[in-house]
Ligand code: C2E
């Protein structure tokens with residue numbers, strides 16, 4: 228039974244959610260009407276039954292009782308009439324004898340008449356008393372009473388009427404006695420019949436009352452069941468509407484709180500199910516929109532890395548977490564080397580693809596908890612968290628990760644069918660707790676990154692507070708550097724180059740900045756600034772022009788007319804698209820002999836964009852200009868590249884020359900360079916020759932051209948000319 232109810236409940240629930248709310252309400256109303264109709268019908272039926280019972284009590288039972296009572300009454304009246312008539316006697320006036328008593332004629336005739344009428348009424352009443360439908364016991368009684376009644380009427384009453392009418396006292400007296408006897412005989416039957424009628428009436432009445440009770444109970448019971456059923460149905464119905472509505476409200480509240488992950492299960496087909504489905508769609512769309520907004524607000528659209536804003540948030544959090552844990556963290560700033568030239572020469576699309584590639588590489592080097600962000604351009608920030616509690620250990624960890632990142636960045640990368648060799652510079656600073664503000668940290672990483680860039684490409688540098696001060700000085704220097712050229716603050720110094728027989732070959736031109744306040748500023752201090760700011764382009768042109776002018780001045784003079792002048796060319800200057808034209812112009816305008824001009828290029832300059840370099844070098848070579856490879860041995864020149872370049876001289880870097888006599892390795896490197904130059908048919912010159920031992924060593928190894936303090940420091944032109952002439956005349 229219970230199982231049945233449960234099944235019914237489950238089925239109803241399923242049905243409810245599968246039909247529309249309108250159908251549900253209509254069904255409930257229909258059911259309510261049906262139940263009311265059934266109840267009303269049952270009530271009406273019950274009332275009709277009780278009415279029928281009561282009617283039968285009255286009509287079938289009480290009416291006969293009344294009839295019988297009337298009969299009995301009439302019989303009693305007859306007796307009384309006879310007795311009264313008999314009592315009104317007087318002696319017969321004719322005879323005067325007692326035996327001839329006569330009744331009051333008038334009364335007797337009236338009594339006879341009344342009795343006659345009574346007999347008639349009794350007969351009528353009896354005829355109406357229908358004994359045919361009576362139960363057997365009653366019928367037997369009725370039959371007996373019928374016989375006695377007819378005996379009473381026929382044998383006593385009717386003769387008594389005649390005797391009354393004829394005023395015969397004696398016979399009336401006899402007949403009255405007989406009537407009394409017969410009445411008394413019939414009396415008990417009548418009473419018994421009456422009692423029986425009463426009993427039966429009582430039973431019918433009881434039955435009616437019971438019927439009424441049953442109807443009442445049935446009506447109450449049915450009403451109770453109906454109320455229960457309707458309540459259950461109403462509860463189910465309201466549940467089927469209210470519960471899903473509550474769910475809808477909860478989802479709406481969650482959505483308005485910005486939560487779009489509510490689970491929406493729809494298994495019905497009603498209006499609320501449709502609302503739920505629409506809500507599900509809305510939730511998904513809002514979620515996607517919010518995701519897109521979040522993405523736009525906090526992520527770099529190109530690399531999908533966190534942007535500056537998100538980095539700030541995370542850094543702020545990392546600082547407060549670190550102040551609790553006391554674990555060090557680090558901020559690494561990565562800047563791609565030469566990214567701008569890739570962007571300029573290969574187009575922004577290639578630049579963008581490189582940035583995406585680099586972003587992925589950096590991300591692979593860090594842990595989940597760390598953050599890689601792009602601040603714009605080619606600048607990336609890596610935030611490392613939860614390093615060691617020990618500063619030195621944390622620095623080591625950060626450095627290792629930094630190196631790993633730089634190594635990953637410098638892997639060759641194929642872009643638009645061309646192999647690139649990206650490189651990056653990295654500035655690093657540590658943090659613990661709230662010791663430094665977020666802005667300070669970013670500034671520090673930035674400063675150390677610039678320092679790394681200056682110390683050479685593909686380098687990593689830790690932040691040092693001293694750097695900040697020097698950086699500020701450097702910035703001041705840069706603004707003053709802009710004024711240096713128009714204010715004629717640059718001077719050119721000449722450093723002699725000699726051969727192994729003390730013959731003067733010429734000089735390298737070295738730039739000096741005669742600053743009104745700081746005095747002589749050396750090129751190491753300002754060339755990198757000029758390079759970065761682009762000032763090197765006009766400055767370099769000025770150096771070249773000065774050199775060419777000097778060559779023209781010397782051209783037809785003895786001794787100096789044979790000199791070669793070496794001019795340093797910076798990468799930035801060489802990368803200028805019109806560099807070749809500029810050199811051509813200067814040569815033409817000054818009338819200098821290109822064969823006397825030697826341009827010093829560094830390895831990194833040459834290797835940066837080999838094809839472009841080769842084109843430019845060949846064009847310049849066509850003009851008659853020669854090239855010397857400066858600082859040779861410090862870079863990573865591959866021989867195969869060198870063979871393609873129109874190079875005339877390798878300039879052995881002074882760092883190898885410095886220890887040539889004492890360090891075997893350096894000696895071997897120098898020997899290798901000389902051997903390589905010989906094989907390529909290229910001349911060699913050694914710079915930074917300070918001692919006769921060094922010079923002797925070089926000569927022994929087969930290097931016959933030298934530059935260095937041993938032969939002369941860089942010096943102003945008049946001094947150089949004097950020294951050169953002196954040397955030549957020796
Ligand atoms: P560099 O091209 O390698 O120049 C040689 C440097 O070595 C010069 O330093 C010179 O003074 C120094 N030197 C020469 N002989 C000796 C020696 O025997 N021992 C030692 N220890 N050093 C020696 P300087 O003049 O300070 O120039 C530094 C760098 O500045 C140059 O290195 C060059 O790269 C750059 N530079 C100088 N003038 C120019 C210029 O006009 N244009 C460009 N683009 N760069 C320049």
Ligand code: CA
Pocket residue numbers: 735795827857
């Ligand atoms: Ca040089």
Ligand code: CA
Pocket residue numbers: 857858878880881914
């Ligand atoms: Ca050099």
